[in-house]
Amino acid sequence: MPRPSASDLGKLPLFGGLADDALRSFADAAVEKAFRAGDQVFRESDVARDLYVLESGALEVIKRGRQGDLSLWKIRPGESFGEMSLIDMQPRSASVVATVDSTTWCWGYAVFRERYCADGKCYTLLVMNVARELSRRLRRADDLLAAR
Numbered sequence: 497m498p499r500p501s502a503s504d505l506g507k508l509p510l511f512g513g514l515a516d517d518a519l520r521s522f523a524d525a526a527v528e529k530a531f532r533a534g535d536q537v538f539r540e541s542d543v544a545r546d547l548y549v550l551e552s553g554a555l556e557v558i559k560r561g562r563q564g565d566l567s568l569w570k571i572r573p574g575e576s577f578g579e580m581s582l583i584d585m586q587p588r589s590a591s592v593v594a595t596v597d598s599t600t601w602c603w604g605y606a607v608f609r610e611r612y613c614a615d616g617k618c619y620t621l622l623v624m625n626v627a628r629e630l631s632r633r634l635r636r637a638d639d640l641l642a643a644r
Contacts (some may be wrong), residue, residue, distance in 0.1 A: 498528075499526050500522075500526050500549075500551070500621065501532075504523070505519045506519050506590070508549060508574055509628070510579075510626065511588065514618055515615075515618060518615060522603065525603055526601040528599060528605060529548075529601075531597070531598045531600070532594065533597055535551070536592065538588050540589065540591045541588060544581030546581065547576060548576065548577050548601065548602050549575070549577075550575055550576075550598060550600055551598075552573055552599045554572065554594070555570070555598055555600075555601060556569070556571070556595050557569040557571065557590050558591045559589070560591075569633070569636075574642075577592060578592075579630060582608055617621060
């Protein structure tokens with residue numbers, strides 16, 4: 497499973513607009529993780545300090561509810577997940593499960609902290625990209641709730 501290139505990352509919404517040196521830094525820091533169908537990437541209430549991008553395969557976000565598990569979202573290749581942990585430092589709000597064999601790229605909190613210290617402008621752009629993604633998800637959730 498290959499590490500992402502700076503070019504690969506530059507095509508993703510999470511890393512959109514970042515300078516080449518920042519993209520290279522994130523590409524070098526990426527940790528590849530493979531999951532078999534049925535494996536949990538992480539569980540609801542786990543301690544959270546990592547952000548992921550789905551490289552290949554398919555994942556599902558599942559939330560425990562009063563009447564059983566609820567599927568919140570299906571993650572497609574190129575989409576990021578786990579961002580909330582970098583923003584609010586809270587435990588995972590849902591579980592993520594591989595629906596087919598899948599590979600991800602993963603970055604721990606320290607990688608983002610290092611980028612913050614090295615280049616505040618780049619870090620700000622990255623946080624804005626995360627905020628845009630979280631906003632899109634909130635709008636989708638609003639639409640789903642309003643349709644009930």
